[in-house]
Amino acid sequence: MKYKLDEIVDYKSESSFEYTSKELKSGSDVRWCAGCGDFSIINQVQKVLPTLGIPKEKITFVSGIGCSSRFPYYMGTYGMHTIHGRALAIASGLKFARPDLSVWVPTGDGDCLSIGGNHFIHACRRNIDINVIMFNNEIYSLTKGQYSPTSKPGQVTKSSPFGVVDNPFNPSSLALGSGASFVARAVDMDIKTLANVLERAAKHKGISFIEVYTNCVIFNNGVFENFRDKKLSKEYTITLEHNKPLVFGAENDKGIKFEGHKPVVFNINEGNNSINDAIVHNEKDSTLAFILSNMTYNSDLPRPVGIFQAIELPTYDEVAIEQINVAKKKIGDDFDLETFLRGDDYWQGQ
Amino acid sequence: MKYKLDEIVDYKSESSFEYTSKELKSGSDVRWCAGCGDFSIINQVQKVLPTLGIPKEKITFVSGIGCSSRFPYYMGTYGMHTIHGRALAIASGLKFARPDLSVWVPTGDGDCLSIGGNHFIHACRRNIDINVIMFNNEIYSLTKGQYSPTSKPGQVTKSSPFGVVDNPFNPSSLALGSGASFVARAVDMDIKTLANVLERAAKHKGISFIEVYTNCVIFNNGVFENFRDKKLSKEYTITLEHNKPLVFGAENDKGIKFEGHKPVVFNINEGNNSINDAIVHNEKDSTLAFILSNMTYNSDLPRPVGIFQAIELPTYDEVAIEQINVAKKKIGDDFDLETFLRGDDYWQGQ
């Protein structure tokens, strides 16, 4: 049966395969504070999208509530600004209904991991083909500065005047533990990694989760200084690259190697060490992904950025739609409503 | 300031430190189906609790909705049968309010991981001192047999007549990814491991998560046959014991060793192998815990039961209450309401 929708699903002559970053701006004023890290992310998104060959009208941004969740208003694509924490539930329905769309969920650490935690872990588990960009500023900004599930123990915020007592989530470990197939991290200021990760996420089939460290200049200014500052970040972050050894440092002089199954830092140029001792990153290795993700709050180790894991798993949308297609084939191209209504167990009155 | 509550918090002469398993029965008929795996679990709980030195009136069971969530009705302790999925949120409030209580949450795979997923991951993250027993029967039983987030792909249920298309959670990995400090698994029929794990969970400070494979005779009979059957389980499960090598098999003839950081089965008695090659389990090793948990849906490997991880982490209740105690000390034993109401910024009218 042909639905009216099918006409819209098909590409048309007006489909806009070619468009510029500028055309991806909605024209609405961007209402983020001057200096907010969110600007850098939207810039990269607008830079990467035109390179992917996806018609503009096929792109939809679905967000919840938060400073970061205002994102769709600023994009010249289809967009929904929805309910706090519910973006992934709404996006899941949209993607399953409309597998032809490229669905993106920009979200905050509060929106995604606090109130939205359940939809997040289930979207990861189902491996539905949605791209999630989580703006982690370790604070609730739109509500003016309460701690979030990624805030650090001891952090003083408006709702923790004596310091946070909760342990934080490590978002990438949570995503991995939930079964996500693509898990990555980037920093707002490191636009190279950010752009790369965005592109890879877009191309990945199944859920793609990107955590981006984002600076909130108003309520949590400077928390990511070690990872944002050009110089400091050389020492404090390590960039994961597939099939490449894990090295870092201003002089690329340090590496990560295993001691047992524990990652430790070593100096490449010291003693008997060599770059060959360094762990070679493998995006397909789930165990390694978890070990690397686990480095996150370990202050002896640099903070990994880049792609922890990118593996192929059946996606919810593909498998579910295949199931429907198989079922449809059984009854042929269309069905007779009369026969359907009658069912198997009918009788005739006369 | 002394609260009226403080009298109840303190032990009294009527406190019942000594009680039998039988006294832990509420007297209400147990309304589970004959043959339901849930019986075995309640029996073990009633067996273990009297051995712990916790007065009976200090024990509270808080559950959501489901067959398994009827648990509190059958216990002779304090209990709340609450809302589907919300037991951990309610229990968290209760535990933080009343750290003197021993708080238990019996829950189902649907109650805990589907609708209750968010409260679950946050309870794990906060490491609040609650004991969670998740009855995993891989099905929604009380609603008569729909698939759950732990059901297997392809499984035919009332709501998946063409087979489940979702990927399942691995509950222990989700718990670990959420930051839980104590994570274990048991099987309803293996009462030795079950009793041991329950006891250890009760003694653990912080969140304790126990997944129990439970047979639903009506809607999912036999799914765990390999792990429940006395004979089969010798081949299909491996029992984790702290500081002991990972061996299994009817003749204890097989072990788990590392190849790189991947666990593989080897035959202890073959070739150059020896029991010394086997991984030695260490409950304190978070990385190992994740690697072992990751064995779960790998059909080449036996299914681990026992304690994956038991580590010490600050608990929400302790840290939060310590913060309050410190703050209270600043103003002394009591406070003057008049001064409080006046605040700092008052003036006098005359």
Added chain:
Amino acid sequence: MDRPKIELDEVTLRFAGDSGDGMQLTGTQFSHTVAQLGVDVNTFPDYPAEIRSPEGTLYGVSSYSVNAGAKVHTSGDYYDLLIAMNASSLKVNLNYLKKGGIIITNNAGFSDKILGLAKYESNPLEDGSLSDYKLIDLNINDYVKQKITNSSLSVKVIEKTKNFFALGMAYFIYNLPLNYTEEWLKQKFKSNLEIADINIQVLYAGYEYAKNDERIKNTYTIKNAKLKPGYYRNITGNEAIAMGLVAASKISKVPVFLGSYPITPATEILHKLSEYKSYGIKTFQAEDEIAGICSAIGAAYGGYIGVTTTSGPGLSLKVEAMGYALMAELPLVIIDVQRVGPSTGIPTKPEQSDLNLAFYGRHGEAPLPVLAPSTAYSCFEMVIEAVRIATKYMVPVILLSGGYIAQGTQVLKIPEVSDLPKLDINYYTDKETYAPYKRDKVTFSRPWAIPGTPGLEHRIGGLEKEDMTGNQSSNAQNHQKMVEFRAKKIEAIANDIPDASVYGEETGDLLILGWGSTFGSLKTAWDHLNSKGHKVSFCHLHYLNPFPKNLGKILKGFKQILVPESNMGQLAGIIRSKFIIDVLQFNLVEGRPFKAIEIEDKVLSILEKGNN
């Protein structure tokens, strides 16, 4: 033995036993068989929330009522025949057996232990307490075991067929053929023919047994419904809703997306729709009710008829998302199969107490259309109506079904496809004239433009939106205007729905005003009252927000208005508020449908007072 065969206008039976005794199945088979003979049938299942409570307990009783006759609207007030597979099921159901009615008991279920569980002090089969009834007691288990001797199956399995023995007896008593059930068994157990075979043997054995039991003095035939030509089937309201959605999709050529989380008694809609993959239905079993409705909202934005199904506690959870859908002005059908509340309440029993929540339950100014089906067929019709309103007005519509019609079966005359309403649903595609919140002058509806349409890229959201553009706006006057638009949209629907109709005179002393799933009881009561010449009228509402335009006029035509509801007066409260007139309430929250006789008695007592 030759017995008189008596023709009856209507018969009511109840099959009752333990949760594991298969009473739901037996009842269903009986009703299917009579229905296929052209008799009108209405059924009602009544079972505990627990799956298999301990054997023999009072709370473990599971029953199934069947009412069959020329034209029936309910599952019947009082039974002619009660089949009680054990003592507890006798205890629980005896109240509703007619004096002189037949009781068939399985004495295997009257052991001392079970008598104890049933809180019987002495055995009612022996102590004469059943002397007002025609008791046919026998040990069915023994007969079954006698019959099936050389089977490879265990005694336990064999004994499980005892419900078919009882069914066979019932077939004999009502002169019904066995072949429908026989066929069904063969079909059902086609992969295990031995099971089919012993069940069939037992069915025949029950029939034979009844033939020879002299305590059965008469047999009966049930008057045929004078069926109009056409096709018929048995159907529950839940099934009818699933069917209606497939029909709506087919007629409109717009696909349906169901986002749902299981909950009794709504889950069958999810089950049914999950089977309908070949009809293009997408079902998404969500992680919770919030994700259920939210996924449907996402699908609606994508151009689908978004549907979500639930029951009370789930409706409570969907409140926030309903508010979002109304703010985003997306088409959505929210189906609430009501059950006993508040909170978990009594999960398997019927009530009509979610009306307030449906009507008023959103933060902010947030009116929504509320519809309520009255019968299984009406479930089919009203869900199509809900789709029509949702898509035409770009609004979430709440459909309040209920445990009674949802789970009971009724005979449905299968509608002609040509009689079904046209659903002309279109997406907006014109770049030149598009504005996301440009409104139709009549419906106040906004255009439905969906992702994938080149040039119509736009953003919607839950922040107050600027008129026309849909951009976020905190402008004072704009908010007032938008609040009014959203209200006017609901009001406009009143011009687009049928007038309410009245059974009986259009004016008079007393009007019975009902809504939703109580229709059967009210209509039966009104039929009786009317046939006895009592001057009373009856109006049943399918549209609760907005009300039909003529409702005010109807209400003014009567001196008194009686509003019977399975709640404490929720419609009554709304009527008072909207029309500023008083009404009489008649409320019942006992987790069961009204009996027609209760309504009749109430009406008579009011009429009498009026005559004093």
Added chain:
Amino acid sequence: MDRPKIELDEVTLRFAGDSGDGMQLTGTQFSHTVAQLGVDVNTFPDYPAEIRSPEGTLYGVSSYSVNAGAKVHTSGDYYDLLIAMNASSLKVNLNYLKKGGIIITNNAGFSDKILGLAKYESNPLEDGSLSDYKLIDLNINDYVKQKITNSSLSVKVIEKTKNFFALGMAYFIYNLPLNYTEEWLKQKFKSNLEIADINIQVLYAGYEYAKNDERIKNTYTIKNAKLKPGYYRNITGNEAIAMGLVAASKISKVPVFLGSYPITPATEILHKLSEYKSYGIKTFQAEDEIAGICSAIGAAYGGYIGVTTTSGPGLSLKVEAMGYALMAELPLVIIDVQRVGPSTGIPTKPEQSDLNLAFYGRHGEAPLPVLAPSTAYSCFEMVIEAVRIATKYMVPVILLSGGYIAQGTQVLKIPEVSDLPKLDINYYTDKETYAPYKRDKVTFSRPWAIPGTPGLEHRIGGLEKEDMTGNQSSNAQNHQKMVEFRAKKIEAIANDIPDASVYGEETGDLLILGWGSTFGSLKTAWDHLNSKGHKVSFCHLHYLNPFPKNLGKILKGFKQILVPESNMGQLAGIIRSKFIIDVLQFNLVEGRPFKAIEIEDKVLSILEKGNN
């Protein structure tokens, strides 16, 4: 220069600028200073949902109104003085400036760019369009930079002090002392004295500047409130609620547990209570609103006064858990600081549109007590009242506060501790007589027995409960009985709350009936009408469910009843339903409080019609 000093009964000011201009702070300082002189003050903050919108935009304007005088109930209808830090803030606020009022502008905010953003075609400072007002325009930035020359701080930081320049000017105009603000700055920036110092310098500079600007023709003094002896402080409704909870805990010796999830404009209650750790308050910032209320329910079972705070969308999310708490019959206080809905609405603006949800919004039969404070002081009183009712009746109580009183400040006379109500809350401990659902004959309340009490082990739940035992029950009559008990409990509260009181005559032609946060506007309007001799009465409700027992009688005493509400008629609907009388509505949903004058005009127009 010597100027006449004029004494005024009442003055109204508005400080307006960009979100980053510090207008909230300036307004607060001004109000604190006048208040400390014994003047009555009422304030209202008005700010965008975004934290720092782009500079100079219309939607980025943040304002703060101050109304000060002998006795004030609102933040004022029209301003005497408007401070506009840029063109957009002038544009947005000019409407509400009195003819002849003073405008102080910072010309640095009137660049061509900002004029463009403000959608001005020409510069209003130059085009004569402000000729109806007293314009005092100056480039504050320049003056600030002139003043602060040798500082280590960057120009950007120095320019940020410009709000204190404006404040200094205002202090001069109203003859106010600078020392309170000076002290406050020293205290606030005690770890960075340079910042304190330059702000103070700038404050004085503004004062000096005003002294020398000849365009300022007069200065003013504000009439003192004749303060009763006692202590006073400035307070917002949100702060008053936090204070009230501490007081309730201290008086009753029962600890308070707050489970909450941040949401504007309720979050300050969480902030405040989080600071009150030394007073034994436990606060739990939950993962969402559901966990917020659920954690409070858990704490209530554990013997705490369970409290949860939220605003509209959060209340929608708490619906299911409210139903559970009422079924479990646990004491809970649910505080909803209402904002503009539906859905996300306009998050920072006030409305009264959650009444329907509070009143009707649960599945099943689920009435709950609903209270609403009318002023900041009333927030303090009513939250104690909510605690009293919740614990005495074992019931969740909804307290409907609102953006206006919640965030605006009022002068509070600090109550004497001895005047506070007694709260006699006790746990049940007697084994012999305990039954979980044994009810008090008067209150229908059940005993509060908590874990840790030996011998009272019991289970509660959301399934319908058997009378007395609390065991699960699906018995038909038992459910009816329990539904009625739960309703009677709410009704019983009517015997335990004060009668409603009427300003003006007890009977007459017209009654203004209000509720909650509109009190200030309604009372001001009534004061004016009354002082002008118009025959109109005024009744303001703090109890909405149940209503005060005398309300029916009051309503009957008037020919017409006018119900002004910041919604589309929610109380009006409930009054119609409960009392079956019609009322006149006056509704405003513009995300702002009523102006007193709007009420007056409405009343006058009704009175006139009556006189025709």
